[in-house]
Amino acid sequence: MKVGFFVGCNTAFNRPDLEQAVRYAFPALGIELDDLEGQSCCPSWGTMPSVDVVGWCAVGARNHTIAEEKGLDIVTVCGSCYGSLAESKYKMDTHPEIKAQVNEILKDIGREYKGTSNVRLAFYYLYHELGPDRIKEAVKYKLDGLTVALQPGCHTLWPSKVYYDKEEDPFHPRVLKEMCEALGATVGHYTRLIDCCGMGAMRSTDMEKSLKLVEKKLISMKNEVNPDLIVTGCSSCLIQFDTAQELLRSGKKINFEIPVLHIMQVLALCLGADPEKVTGLAKTDVSRVVNRILEG
Amino acid sequence: MSSDQVATGVINLSEGDSSLVNEIKELGGEELMECIQCAKCAAACPMVLAGFPFFNKRIIQAIFLGLRDALLDDSSIWACQSCNRCTEVCPREVNPFEIIQAMRRVAIREFALPTLSIEGLKSLYDTGHAVYLAGAGNTRAKVGLPEKPPSTVANPEALKELQAVIRKTALADLGIIPMDESGVKETCEV
Numbered sequence: 001m002k003v004g005f006f007v008g009c010n011t012a013f014n015r016p017d018l019e020q021a022v023r024y025a026f027p028a029l030g031i032e033l034d035d036l037e038g039q040s041c042c043p044s045w046g047t048m049p050s051v052d053v054v055g056w057c058a059v060g061a062r063n064h065t066i067a068e069e070k071g072l073d074i075v076t077v078c079g080s081c082y083g084s085l086a087e088s089k090y091k092m093d094t095h096p097e098i099k100a101q102v103n104e105i106l107k108d109i110g111r112e113y114k115g116t117s118n119v120r121l122a123f124y125y126l127y128h129e130l131g132p133d134r135i136k137e138a139v140k141y142k143l144d145g146l147t148v149a150l151q152p153g154c155h156t157l158w159p160s161k162v163y164y165d166k167e168e169d170p171f172h173p174r175v176l177k178e179m180c181e182a183l184g185a186t187v188g189h190y191t192r193l194i195d196c197c198g199m200g201a202m203r204s205t206d207m208e209k210s211l212k213l214v215e216k217k218l219i220s221m222k223n224e225v226n227p228d229l230i231v232t233g234c235s236s237c238l239i240q241f242d243t244a245q246e247l248l249r250s251g252k253k254i255n256f257e258i259p260v261l262h263i264m265q266v267l268a269l270c271l272g273a274d275p276e277k278v279t280g281l282a283k284t285d286v287s288r289v290v291n292r293i294l295e296g
Numbered sequence: 297m298s299s300d301q302v303a304t305g306v307i308n309l310s311e312g313d314s315s316l317v318n319e320i321k322e323l324g325g326e327e328l329m330e331c332i333q334c335a336k337c338a339a340a341c342p343m344v345l346a347g348f349p350f351f352n353k354r355i356i357q358a359i360f361l362g363l364r365d366a367l368l369d370d371s372s373i374w375a376c377q378s379c380n381r382c383t384e385v386c387p388r389e390v391n392p393f394e395i396i397q398a399m400r401r402v403a404i405r406e407f408a409l410p411t412l413s414i415e416g417l418k419s420l421y422d423t424g425h426a427v428y429l430a431g432a433g434n435t436r437a438k439v440g441l442p443e444k445p446p447s448t449v450a451n452p453e454a455l456k457e458l459q460a461v462i463r464k465t466a467l468a469d470l471g472i473i474p475m476d477e478s479g480v481k482e483t484c485e486v
Contacts (some may be wrong), residue, residue, distance in 0.1 A: 009427035012445035015437045019445070035446035038454030040424035045378040047426045048467065049415045050409070053324045055465030059331075059420075062461055083378065105464040109457045154379030170384060196342035203377035203486075204412050209346040216345070250405040277439045284427055
């Protein structure tokens with residue numbers, strides 16, 4: 001098995017430890033990664049999608065064609081990349097006039113969008129292609145005794161019509177939960193499970209309002225689950241939960257800290273990766289939870 | 297008409313701009329007129345919880361009323377997370393998220409866009425990434441990765457290709473960012 005790894009911006013520049021986690025976990029599970037050399041930004045929501053539909057799709061389509069030429073699906077760990085690439089694909093696949101205009105633009109660089117590659121989210125890909133049981137068999141370390149709270153991420157869920165990997169009921173997501181349970185964790189339910197974390201455009205526009213959302217989520221998690229660890233499904237959620245806690249503590253909005261990791265980081269640790277490489281850039285103190293995982 | 301006036305309920309309908317509806321439809325909000333203001337989208341919107349004065353339902357209502365300036369004067373349309381909860385729940389398939397994107401496109405055509413979006417577009421053109429941290433080489437090395445990811449930043453030919461694509465889009469026609477000269481930006485986090 002082989003897939004194209006779409007690393008995106010935030011993972012490559014902000015949290016390359018998450019990039020390392022993907023680069024460790026996929027081969028450890030027998031799946032080869034192709035670098036999709038020459039890929040660009042997805043492009044994200046505040047840029048090309050906010051200017052023009054065809055321009056957005058054209059930049060997205062160039063990325064799609066890199067995977068198509070190699071006959072590979074695209075996997076990503078970023079919700080924004082997943083959403084933008086899946087939506088641009090959906091637009092081109094369902095609107096022949098958009099696809100024609102995009103291909104007119106791509107003609108100049110010798111490319112053509114065909115629509116033959118799917119966009120996949122890394123942990124959904126593993127869930128669907130390998131299944132929790134095979135992943136469970138492959139891991140060296142487990143999350144036994146750990147209680148986790150989940151942050152699935154908006155773009156992994158909606159709009160469900162554009163996604164190849166989707167939940168049976170996107171308002172009651174199960175895939176991230178089942179993955180964590182397969183790794184041995186106890187997953188606690190909390191009321192604000194599917195609330196937005198406030199990262200992205202909202203944080204760029206109004207930091208205070210953005211922090212209000214993550215504060216509500218953190219308090220809901222703390223009061224209802226009291227988790228040892230927050231596990232996210234999206235790189236943007238990872239950055240928000242990992243960096244906002246210090247701001248909220250210094251603003252006297254919360255008086256606790258919960259370690260935060262992306263599911264691919266947790267999986268890489270369980271498969272035996274070097275913790276420094278796959279979690280070394282966390283701002284929250286993850287050492288205790290990492291040691292608990294490695295000590296079994 | 298200011299956003300304050302709208303927020304306090306003072307709306308002078310004679311100042312409404314009826315051309316806004318058609319502009320939204322042309323810029324990607326084709327299903328606008330299907331909206332019956334049922335507010336199902338508002339019940340699902342993170343912008344409501346965060347306290348932004350304009351969120352999906354109110355943006356659509358303001359478009360119906362032609363309140364162009366009120367929407368342009370307020371930053372709410374730029375805070376939309378593109379999370380698409382609204383698109384998922386809309387019983388009329390209005391795609392409220394698309395309406396907000398279309399309103400951003402209207403704003404951009406009037407150069408009423410946030411500095412961060414301009415920086416993001418320039419960074420996308422210069423490096424191939426809207427989010428770009430010039431010092432990331434050290435961070436990447438710290439976790440054992442090559443200084444540059446295998447993207448347009450490590451591949452000048454790929455970057456040229458991307459720039460050729462962007463030069464053929466509406467972004468070039470609108471002249472929002474300089475495209476004649478290209479240099480790697482320091483840092484940009486949109």
